[in-house]
Amino acid sequence: MDLQTVKNRFEIVGNAPALNHALETAIKVAPTDMSVLITGESGVGKESFSKLIHALSLRKHGNFIAVNCGAIPEGTIDSELFGHEKGSFTGATDARKGYFETVNGGTIFLDEVGELPLGTQARLLRILENGEFIKVGSSKVQKTNVRVVAATNRDLLERANQGKFREDLYYRLATVPIRVPKLSERKDDIYLLFRRFATQFAEKNHSPIVQLDADAIEVLKNYPWPGNVRQLKNITEQICVLEAENSPISAEILRNYLPVTGNYLPLAYNVGENSGFQGMSERDIFYKFLIDMKKDVSDLKKIVIGLVENTSNRDEFIKNNKEDIQHVLYKDNYYPQETYEKPVIIQPTPVQPIVRTNVIDVPHFEEHDSLGSTIADQELEMIRKALVRNKGKRNKAAKELGISERTLYRKIKQFNLESI
Numbered sequence: 438m439d440l441q442t443v444k445n446r447f448e449i450v451g452n453a454p455a456l457n458h459a460l461e462t463a464i465k466v467a468p469t470d471m472s473v474l475i476t477g478e479s480g481v482g483k484e485s486f487s488k489l490i491h492a493l494s495l496r497k498h499g500n501f502i503a504v505n506c507g508a509i510p511e512g513t514i515d516s517e518l519f520g521h522e523k524g525s526f527t528g529a530t531d532a533r534k535g536y537f538e539t540v541n542g543g544t545i546f547l548d549e550v551g552e553l554p555l556g557t558q559a560r561l562l563r564i565l566e567n568g569e570f571i572k573v574g575s576s577k578v579q580k581t582n583v584r585v586v587a588a589t590n591r592d593l594l595e596r597a598n599q600g601k602f603r604e605d606l607y608y609r610l611a612t613v614p615i616r617v618p619k620l621s622e623r624k625d626d627i628y629l630l631f632r633r634f635a636t637q638f639a640e641k642n643h644s645p646i647v648q649l650d651a652d653a654i655e656v657l658k659n660y661p662w663p664g665n666v667r668q669l670k671n672i673t674e675q676i677c678v679l680e681a682e683n684s685p686i687s688a689e690i691l692r693n694y695l696p697v698t699g700n701y702l703p704l705a706y707n708v709g710e711n712s713g714f715q716g717m718s719e720r721d722i723f724y725k726f727l728i729d730m731k732k733d734v735s736d737l738k739k740i741v742i743g744l745v746e747n748t749s750n751r752d753e754f755i756k757n758n759k760e761d762i763q764h765v766l767y768k769d770n771y772y773p774q775e776t777y778e779k780p781v782i783i784q785p786t787p788v789q790p791i792v793r794t795n796v797i798d799v800p801h802f803e804e805h806d807s808l809g810s811t812i813a814d815q816e817l818e819m820i821r822k823a824l825v826r827n828k829g830k831r832n833k834a835a836k837e838l839g840i841s842e843r844t845l846y847r848k849i850k851q852f853n854l855e856s857i
Contacts, residue, residue, distance in 0.1 A: 451626030455618035467493035477617035480665030499543030507549035525574020551591035652688035
């Protein structure tokens with residue numbers, strides 16, 4: 438099947454080289470039974486690729502199921518995927534088939550596969566290698582014939598280096614990797630997608646098709662679209678509802694619907710590709726900064742106390758602790774080599790020893806975890822308020838907080854918030 442036919446059949450809009458390459462790879466791998474790993478940012482349409490692969494495969498008449506691994510609590514995900522026996526855990530009043538048993542002969546799409554717990558990853562690896570699995574609470578080995586298509590917006594190799602994802606599972610999943618480009622890499626496709634969404638909205642609601650003027654088209658193309666295609670569709674529909682009488686839409690009107698983007702963290706942290714911050718939310722980066730700052734303050738206290746207690750021999754103390762002092766005052770994290778020149782420590786002029794005529798009490802600095810406690814208290818309060826605002830609905834609270842449901846379940850247990 439040629440590329441244009443596939444685009445027409447699955448309503449895929451765009452001609453960007455990166456998009457065409459991803460589609461061509463999907464078309465080639467679809468008739469096989471190989472595992473596929475689809476990577477790309479949230480909102481780029483990774484699930485559409487999984488459906489395309491299933492529809493063009495020999496399993497097209499079998500079942501297809503999409504599972505969001507990040508939305509299933511850690512305590513129940515094994516039961517959801519592999520099933521359980523009656524009485525295997527509290528609440529297991531009946532035996533239950535898991536997705537891998539239900540979709541036997543078909544395709545399962547594991548979205549956010551990077552969020553799987555390590556124990557579940559081991560079970561998944563066994564299915565990929567020999568098609569075997571064991572239900573929770575059972576000792577009987579069962580067989581299944583399921584094709585796995587996985588997707589993630591994380592760097593799984595980086596997570597493997599951090600011990601959060603099995604490297605052998607990564608290579609088993611990524612038999613054929615497909616990268617779906619983000620919308621900002623497809624500038625010429627953005628207006629085509631806008632027209633498609635505006636046309637679909639008009640047909641569905643029997644309304645005129647909203648148009649953009651030339652300046653608005655340029656604004657549309659040059660916007661970074663952090664939410665990708667999903668965000669573009671959402672904004673297009675907003676404009677179709679609220680600005681239909683102002684068509685063609687001007688650049689000024691369009692800008693009112695485009696959220697201001699940019700990094701507003703008041704930090705000088707290096708958050709580049711090799712910084713270790715990739716995939717972390719701004720909140721997580723901020724917490725990490727506070728924790729690092731707490732450690733630096735503690736180290737600085739020790740240096741100050743050392744200087745006070747070694748008044749008669751400061752030169753020797755500075756010489757012996759030079760590396761620690763440099764580490765605290767001129768950290769690479771705050772001053773990237775490529776951006777700033779590191780200050781050079783100038784050795785102080787020798788100081789004459791001070792003779793004490795009276796005993797001076799050196800203040801005792803106790804190590805408090807006040808900053809850490811403040812962070813925990815703040816996190817607890819944020820979670821509590823989100824749960825109250827959403828009337829205890831954890832999926833909505835997790836979405837508001839920008840974390841997965843599994844993470845929220847863990848935090849609720851950690852902070853004893855089950856009663857909300």
